[in-house]
Amino acid sequence: MREHKLRSIAAIISMNAFLPMRRQPLFLINTLASPFSFLFFLAVVGRPGALIYGVAGGLVLTVLSVGSSLQSDLTHYKADLKYQEMAVASPVKASTYVTGMALSEFVFAIPGMAVFAVLSVIYGHYIFLGGLVIFATLILLWVFASALGFTLATYLADVRETFMISPLISIFLSVVPPVYYPLESLARISPYLVWLAYAAPTTWAAQLVQGALGIIPLSLFQGLEDAGVLLAAAAILFFIAATKAKWRET
Amino acid sequence: MPQALLARGLCRRYSWSGGHQDALRGVDLEVPTGTVLGLIGRNGAGKTTFLRIASTSLLPTAGSMQVLGHDVVTDAVNVRERIAVIPQESRPFYWMNPRELVYYYLTMRGETHRVAREKAAEALAELGLTRWENTVVSRLSGGLRRRAMVAMVMASDAELLFLDEPTTGLDPIARRSVWEAIRKAAKANRTIFLTTHYLDEADALSDRLALLESGKLLASGTRDDLAALARRPYRVEVSDGFPEEELRSYGDLSRVGERWMLFTGEKEARELSRRALEKGIRLSLGPVSLEDIFLQMVGQDISVEGEE
Structure with missing residues (x-):
């Protein structure tokens, strides 16, 4: 039997997303929990106008969570269920498996993104083609997060290790970077933090989303620069995932 | 071949x-x-x-x-x-039922939906799982879960x-x-x-x-x-009646509960049978089992853990 990429991907999405969502609808709420917690805090204690930062951050964080979910699921399937070993010993290729898994995590994120998209329409001031900018940004961020999750998962031996790594990655990718607040707020604390934030691809993604929602000014040059950095980060992580991630144990 | x-x-x-x-x-x-x-x-x-x-x-x-x-x-x-594999200690997805497990495994491998449905039904019937085909794994016993895993690879081509x-x-x-x-x-x-x-x-x-x-x-x-390849291809079990020293002279002797167990060669087995008839002692004699061969080759019981 030769590989049928689309059929395989559809099967993995059904197994890993649609079936668990149907059997356990709480999974849907799970992806909304973190982004809404931040939004809630900003609504309660934030200054006027902070809410839209929470909406922009919610879009970014919801897509970013795909990466940590992917990392946990892949590690669980590899270490506990041994399903990855069954997939390795089959016509399914590593790229097909990870694409199916990444898309299934994306399916989980769709309800959250839909809610934040509606909120962004209510509270945001979309610039011309802003919706397209956000869509492209979130796709690039999904590629980045998925490649990161896959690469890390191949090196982890137990799902408990993901509990250790995920919060650290979360700090670097969603707390320090100005995902939920303007970059200037970070500069007020320390210029070094700004440089640290620039090292996180989510900073560039957040600037694009915030710009598209009319929260911060976004020039064409700035937009292209943000998109270029995000694209490069996604490409590098994708390259690392394709070359360094271990489908077969060495 | x-x-x-x-x-x-x-x-x-x-x-x-x-x-x-x-x-x-x-x-x-x-x-x-x-x-x-x-x-x-x-x-x-x-x-x-x-x-x-x-x-x-x-x-x-x-x-x-x-x-x-x-x-x-x-x-x-x-x-x-x-190829297809069932890894050691593998477990099925707890939110799926056996029919879905087999069906989605087959479609993931590239089977068409129709063929996957047919092969899933066939494999589940063969492994006696038809009655539980729509029961989610979390409600199945450990044995049924393992059989569902077997059904997955058996249904593959x-x-x-x-x-x-x-x-x-x-x-x-x-x-x-x-x-x-x-x-x-x-x-x-x-x-x-x-x-x-x-x-x-x-x-x-x-x-x-x-x-x-x-x-x-x-x-x-x-x-x-x-x-x-077994050094001693016959297994003899005998109750008391023979002196231990005599039994030991026929081969590898060990005590199993109330009986003596002896691994021995063909010539020695004949001699021992003759001696048992003379003395009116009952014994059982037969070719070694696979476990006996294993014991003779490895020198320890299979249940003794090897070095990992």
């Missing part, structure tokens, strides 16, 4: 900071196409390592292996299209099936249903590579056996080939 699997000088070393462990030390093994090979050995003997290399999940550190004519290191893609301890945790009746499925697959000219530490299972299912101990292949061949 063409070889479904051919290993030459296969080695696998696990290294870590400050040490290493040789799980396989130069294993040569052939598995003819269309046969059931039972790889037996204690826990930690290297069975799973061998199977994982053959099923392309693990790279060897030295030696070579061909599966269905393709090298497992350099041509793994062509191997993978024709793979020519070579790797089953790593497929009946661990099953009750005797469930084990028999898995055995029947394996026998049926073998009749359909599929090659089965089975690892087990249940010697009765290996004996009942395998056309050929291979005995692995501490990463080395001690013996391989048919049941008769292995029996011929």
